[in-house]
Amino acid sequence: MPEHNPFEQVVAQMMKDDLFSQWLGIQVLEINEGYSKITMQVRPEMVNGLGIVHGGIAFSLADSAFAFACNNRNQLSVALDTSIQFLKPVHVHDTLTAEAMELHNGKSTGLYLIKIFNQHQHMIALFKGTCFRTTKKIVA
Amino acid sequence: MPEHNPFEQVVAQMMKDDLFSQWLGIQVLEINEGYSKITMQVRPEMVNGLGIVHGGIAFSLADSAFAFACNNRNQLSVALDTSIQFLKPVHVHDTLTAEAMELHNGKSTGLYLIKIFNQHQHMIALFKGTCFRTTKKIVA
Amino acid sequence: MPEHNPFEQVVAQMMKDDLFSQWLGIQVLEINEGYSKITMQVRPEMVNGLGIVHGGIAFSLADSAFAFACNNRNQLSVALDTSIQFLKPVHVHDTLTAEAMELHNGKSTGLYLIKIFNQHQHMIALFKGTCFRTTKKIVA
């Protein structure tokens, strides 16, 4: 990812230290102000005890997309409340793509919707996240 | 865990195939009808890009506790809608314990609250989960 | 509202018996399959004890929009889980418009997002609703 814009630079720095997103195999596809689009492929060690992929995997992908969207103005923001609705089961080897859109950019809080699709363009989950904005920076 | 009761047997079978819960290092502490208590220790590869533990880790622990509680009557139930509120940051080497309690056991749906504590008995997150009940069994 | 289509007919019948939506002063603007757009004006008796409009008013408007969207295929559906995020305060005499969009139309459940705007086209709240579908009809 060429670092054309300041929003991408913040996410590149976050991603560099984000060992869990690296374990998930997350690739950053597109970053704009208050926006992110990321992808990953599901591996066998991500299943739960019912033969489908653990709900924590789709949540974690969406939570990373949320963090990359709500922090990319270089104002450190922390997740306050999030919810996820599961619409379709996810299977091993599926490719998941999460797109985070900003619905509200307040002084103290922000609101984001993240849609997660599989490789058939079916929405498998919808994530809603509220963040709390601090006064700290991410990139000095 | 000695398998004293049928609820523990269902969870033991779920846990055996739950590769992601195994990756997380989850240990089952207590299982009763509609109830579960599980624990894990946070490892360095679970951090996010902001120097604290990725929100997906606490969610995943809670989601496993939810699954173990809502499925343990041997009636296959799937997560429909879940939310998690983050109250305190989690750090590497923290020990997290999730306790799932059943608030409603309906014919088609169930409602569960999962409290997640760290080793200082501080609640670090609160998870709420709604499941949809199928007619399938887990242990034949 | 001329009743051009079967979806409008279902909502017209629901609205006829919906005494609380009538108390709120709800007007139906547009009904399509899995979609609704409704409006109301805020009156003085709708304030809370902090000088702004009670959160239950915006919720109730959104909940009616949700009901009109998720039931209008004439398949009785009941609200299971809903959440609302409050973005801006609402004041007496504001005109609120709620637009309900269907994100998922499953066999047993459905997922809807309802955006609520004031007369300045500012989004004042975002509502998410999950419904459970029964086999009953609304219009015989």
Place this chain on the structure above:
Amino acid sequence: MPEHNPFEQVVAQMMKDDLFSQWLGIQVLEINEGYSKITMQVRPEMVNGLGIVHGGIAFSLADSAFAFACNNRNQLSVALDTSIQFLKPVHVHDTLTAEAMELHNGKSTGLYLIKIFNQHQHMIALFKGTCFRTTKKIVA
């Protein structure tokens, strides 16, 4: 309600101006620090178009209980994100009681659970609320 304590005084002042809670017929049963218990009786004009009580009524009762609990230290707090899970239908003439408990009292935010029971002591809904704390007072 005799005003034994400062928490009750704040709620008494809120309730005096809360015209919508008055319309609902809310009675305050008990107020303690970060806690409230209130009740109301459902009237015929509170039904929806499906023959049961409108979801906005139970939400509004819970939202008032939430406001009375999270503001009663005399620090003005506003609802940020709330969710409600509907467990059983409510009928005309039911008596509903909402009890708000504080799960977290942070500097900037607070987290509350509100359980709503009918006259048969059945939990008909569970409400979760996050508030944002301002620096303003309610009682001067």
